[in-house]
Amino acid sequence: MESILEIQGLTKTYPGGLTALDAVDLDVRRGEIFALLGPNGAGKTTLIGAVCGMVRPTGGSIRAFGLDMARDWRRARARIGLVPQELGFDILESVERSVRFSRGLAGLAPDPRKIESILRSLSLWDKRDAQIRMLSGGMKRRMLIAKALAHDPELIFLDEPTAGVDVELRRDMWRLIGGLREQGTTIILTTHYIEEAEEMADRVGVIDKGRILLVEDKDTLMARMGSKEAVFTLSEPLHALPPDLPGLSLSLGEAGRSLCYRGSGADADGELAELVQALVARGIRFSALDIHESTLEDIFVDLVENGG
Amino acid sequence: MSGVVSFNWRGAWAIYNQELSRAWRTFFQTILSPVLTTSLYFIVFGAAIGGRINEVDGISYAAFIVPGLLILTLLSETTTNASFGIYMPRFTGSIYELLSAPVGVAETLIGFVGAAATKSLIISAIIMVTARFFVDYSLAHPILAVGIIMLVAAAFALFGFILGIWADGFERLQIIPLLVLTPLTFLGGTFYSIDMLPELWRSIALVNPIVYLVNGLRWCFYGKSDVSIGVSLGLTALFLAVCIGIVAWIFRTGWKLRS
Ligand SMILES: Nc1ncnc2c1ncn2[C@@H]1O[C@H](COP(=O)(O)OP(=O)(O)OP(=O)(O)O)[C@@H](O)[C@H]1O
Ligand SMILES: [Mg+2]
Numbered sequence: 062m063e064s065i066l067e068i069q070g071l072t073k074t075y076p077g078g079l080t081a082l083d084a085v086d087l088d089v090r091r092g093e094i095f096a097l098l099g100p101n102g103a104g105k106t107t108l109i110g111a112v113c114g115m116v117r118p119t120g121g122s123i124r125a126f127g128l129d130m131a132r133d134w135r136r137a138r139a140r141i142g143l144v145p146q147e148l149g150f151d152i153l154e155s156v157e158r159s160v161r162f163s164r165g166l167a168g169l170a171p172d173p174r175k176i177e178s179i180l181r182s183l184s185l186w187d188k189r190d191a192q193i194r195m196l197s198g199g200m201k202r203r204m205l206i207a208k209a210l211a212h213d214p215e216l217i218f219l220d221e222p223t224a225g226v227d228v229e230l231r232r233d234m235w236r237l238i239g240g241l242r243e244q245g246t247t248i249i250l251t252t253h254y255i256e257e258a259e260e261m262a263d264r265v266g267v268i269d270k271g272r273i274l275l276v277e278d279k280d281t282l283m284a285r286m287g288s289k290e291a292v293f294t295l296s297e298p299l300h301a302l303p304p305d306l307p308g309l310s311l312s313l314g315e316a317g318r319s320l321c322y323r324g325s326g327a328d329a330d331g332e333l334a335e336l337v338q339a340l341v342a343r344g345i346r347f348s349a350l351d352i353h354e355s356t357l358e359d360i361f362v363d364l365v366e367n368g369g
Numbered sequence: 370m371s372g373v374v375s376f377n378w379r380g381a382w383a384i385y386n387q388e389l390s391r392a393w394r395t396f397f398q399t400i401l402s403p404v405l406t407t408s409l410y411f412i413v414f415g416a417a418i419g420g421r422i423n424e425v426d427g428i429s430y431a432a433f434i435v436p437g438l439l440i441l442t443l444l445s446e447t448t449t450n451a452s453f454g455i456y457m458p459r460f461t462g463s464i465y466e467l468l469s470a471p472v473g474v475a476e477t478l479i480g481f482v483g484a485a486a487t488k489s490l491i492i493s494a495i496i497m498v499t500a501r502f503f504v505d506y507s508l509a510h511p512i513l514a515v516g517i518i519m520l521v522a523a524a525f526a527l528f529g530f531i532l533g534i535w536a537d538g539f540e541r542l543q544i545i546p547l548l549v550l551t552p553l554t555f556l557g558g559t560f561y562s563i564d565m566l567p568e569l570w571r572s573i574a575l576v577n578p579i580v581y582l583v584n585g586l587r588w589c590f591y592g593k594s595d596v597s598i599g600v601s602l603g604l605t606a607l608f609l610a611v612c613i614g615i616v617a618w619i620f621r622t623g624w625k626l627r628s
Contacts, residue, residue, distance in 0.1 A: 075628065110628070113469040117627050135377065138471040149462025153394060154387075165383025166470040208466065 065091040065216055065247045066112070071121035073107050073271075081107040083271040084121070089216075094238065094248045096262035096279075098255065098361055104271040105251040106146055109218045113143045125216060139167050142214030144205045146221045146251075152194035156185055159193060160207050167212035179207050182237065199230050206237070217241065219250040223257060235261055255358040259283075265357065269365050279357070286360045289329040291322040293340070294349040306339055320347070380472040384480025385487075388454050392488050403442050403492045404499050410438050411503040414560055425562050428591050431504040436586040437559030439496055440521065440579070444554055446492050447522050448546050451485035451529025456542055459533070459626075468627060474620040478530070485526035486519065493518050506590060513598075514589035520605050521582055527612035534625050553579045563595045578604060 066089040073082040081104045089095045097105050110116030112123055114134065123130040128137040150159065160176050180186040183203040188196060193204060202222065209217060219238070223231045231254075238248055238261060252258055258265055259279070266276040277285075298317035309332055310323045320340075324332050333352075340347065392399050415431035425433040458464040467477065500506065508514060536542040557579030563571050574580055575596075584594035585601025594601075619626065 113465075115465055115468045115627055117623050135375070135471045135473065138469060139377075141469070143465065143469045145462075145465045147462050149458075149465055151387075151391070151457065151461060151463055153391075158387075158390070162383050162387050163466065165386070166380045166466065166472060168377040168379045168471055170379065 062090040062092075064088045065126060066249070067122075067124040068108075068112070069122045071108070071111060071123060072119050073104075073111055073116055074119045081271050082111065082118075085268075085271070085273055087266065087273060087276065089247065089249055090264075091247055092242070092245055093263040094242055094250065094261050095264050095266065096258035097249065097251045097266050097268060098258055098357075099251070099268035100365055103268045105268060106220055107271075108268070109143070109220050109249070109251070113141060113218060114138065139212065140215045142209035142212065142217035144209045144217070144219045144222050146224070148198075148201050148205065150193045150201070150204070153192055155190055155192055156180065156196070156204060156207075157189040159204070160211050163208040164211035169212050175213075176211065179210050182240075183207050184233075199226050202226055203230075203234075206234075210241075214246065216247045216249070219248065221251055221253065223252065223254065231257075255356060255361060259357045267361060267364050274364050282360065283357065284327050286325070286355075286363075288323060288325040288355045288359075289333065290353045290355075291333055291336075292351045292353075293320040293322075293347040294351075295319060296346040296348050299345070303343060303345070306336070309336060311336075320345075377470075377472050377476050380470060381476035381479040381483075384467075384472070384477065385484045388481060388484030389487060391454070392450070392484070399488065399492070400495060403446065403496050406442060407438055407496045407499045408503070410434070410441075411500065415503055425565070426591070426593055429504070432506040432591075433562075433587075434560055435497075435500050435504065435506045436590050437557075437583045438500070439493060439518070440557075440583045440586055441554050441559050442496055443489055443493055443518065443521055444525055444550055444579070444582075445546055447485055447489040447525040448529040448532065448550060450488055451482060451526040452533035452536065452542055452546075454481050454485055455530050455533035456536055464626070474617060477620075478527070478616060481530055482523060482526040485529060486522040489522035489526065490518065493522075508590055509592040510589045514586060517582075517585050517589055517602070517605065520602075520609060521586075524605060524609040524612055527609065527616055531612060531615055531619070534619055553577055554583075558583050558595060578608065581605070 066087070068085055068087040071082050071085040071087075072080070074080045085104075085108065087108075097108070099105050107116055111118045112125065112130065125137045126140060130137055154162070157176065157180065160179065161171060164171065164176065177186065180189055183206060185200060185203055185207060188200065193201065196204060202225070206219075206222065209219075222238075223234055226234065235257070238250070242248060250257075250262075262279050264276065265279050265282055267274045275282075292314070295318055299313060299320065300317055302311055302313060302320075312321045312323075313319070314321060322333060322336055337350075411431065411434075414434055418430070422430045424430065458467060472480075532542065532545055556574065557577050558574065563574045563580060566574060581596055581601040581604045584596045585598055585605065588594035588598045588601070618624070
């Protein structure tokens with residue numbers, strides 16, 4: 062598939078000597094939602110800053126839309142939208158004027174209808190004449206999104222768009238981001254909420270200490286790395302594992318009162334069904350069955366702790 | 370799709386517009402403060418002291434101080450306006466938008482410096498009208514006067530812009546206007562002709578660049594001054610060029626703007 066963003070060997074060492082990005086290679090495809098996951102200080106914001114122009118890279122190259130960002134930054138930036146992690150406004154400016162300013166800055170002619178539709182889609186239209194300082198925290202976050210959308214970007218960066226936003230608003234944002242994707246906008250987002258990546262992302266990248274640990278299709282990743290754990294609470298304790306059970310990864314719990322199955326990947330579901338049938342056939346009775354499927358969160362914690 | 374290739378006019382215009390609208394929000398402060406200061410200076414220097422000094426260079430004292438007052442307010446207002454203009458986005462964090470937008474040095478400068486200079490021109494006009502209520506001054510070379518005012522406004526808007534990028538806090542923002550500009554302006558022949566000074570002090574005064582600004586403008590008003598108009602114009606242009614150079618360097622290196 063066509064790449065919209067190609068990053069090669071991107072390195073950033075801050076003046077203090079800290080290397081926030083260490084030879085990062087990353088390709089983002091046109092039209093996808095790419096979630097960048099990583100713990101605090103991993104380098105997510107630095108990566109976004111390097112692409113968007115707030116951070117001067119120490120090395121490497123960045124191409125967006127096939128344009129070299131070091132040379133053709135003007136043309137490339139006109140097609141990129143940015144929702145920063147931190148709120149930052151001229152708080153005395155009115156909502157509508159502020160969005161209009163963003164559009165002008167990108168070099169586009171004024172378009173009041175466009176701005177109205179953006180503000181309406183973010184439920185900010187009623188506040189259009191209010192000064193930004195009079196908005197609530199959640200409204201300010203949406204305001205950042207409105208400003209980033211003012212020039213119809215093809216590629217949009219959302220740096221923790223849902224930090225400090227309540228559940229309902231977070232769902233609204235997911236819908237909005239989903240809608241953008243429908244229209245063909247490519248979205249790169251960072252988040253600490255793994256469920257967010259799980260819910261929305263097409264692909265996931267994990268970054269830690271300035272290094273990309275992995276980039277993978279979300280579904281493939283979950284299938285490959287996702288594991289299933291099933292714990293049977295047995296009615297009668299077992300003293301040993303039944304010798305004739307098919308070659309599954311099984312273990313006995315405390316005093317033989319429980320039986321634990323661990324499986325991973327696409328086969329796990331089938332294996333578990335097989336196991337249940339085998340237990341029933343052997344007259345091994347159980348009073349409870351607890352199944353736990355690992356989430357992206359588990360995968361992520363695992364990756365970061367074990368360094369990939 | 371936008372046609373941004375080499376120069377983003379709409380971006381520059383957006384910045385310019387936003388900066389002027391910021392001034393509009395503080396309209397009364399912008400307008401009233403120069404009117405008030407000018408009036409005060411005329412009451413104190415023009416009326417109270419001027420009553421005892423008859424003429425300087427054949428010009429009534431009250432009329433003599435008009436160009437100096439103009440420069441005095443012009444320098445401080447322009448520098449302050451321009452430095453706040455770029456310092457505020459840095460302070461609030463909204464600078465991210467400028468840094469990630471398809472605007473470069475030229476657009477940013479036209480926007481910020483243009484707006485600061487525009488405000489200064491409006492303020493200059495207000496001062497001249499206010500002064501008219503106190504004294505009947507004449508204007509020998511009006512076009513050249515406007516030219517010098519524009520040159521000075523542009524130069525000090527750039528200077529303020531540099532200050533606003535250099536400053537890491539509100540205190541630093543005020544310190545240069547307060548500790549450097551104001552003293553230099555007062556010592557720069559605003560309220561007197563440097564010919565009135567003893568020889569030694571006169572030589573020292575000639576090192577003060579503001580002497581040349583004040584005298585340049587004074588020449589435009591009355592056709593005479595302590596130093597030649599050519600030198601005045603040349604030095605102002607030189608200062609402007611140095612400021613442009615510094616700003617270009619700031620943008621090339623990202624100094625204090627990009628991390
Ligand atoms: N301007 C700066 N100067 C020096 N070091 C910086 C600067 N900005 C970030 N860093 C450092 O670079 C590293 C990466 O920071 P970055 O903001 O990119 O992390 P992040 O992944 O966005 O973290 P978070 O999830 O907390 O937002 C951190 O160690 C941080 O302290
Ligand atoms: Mg961050």
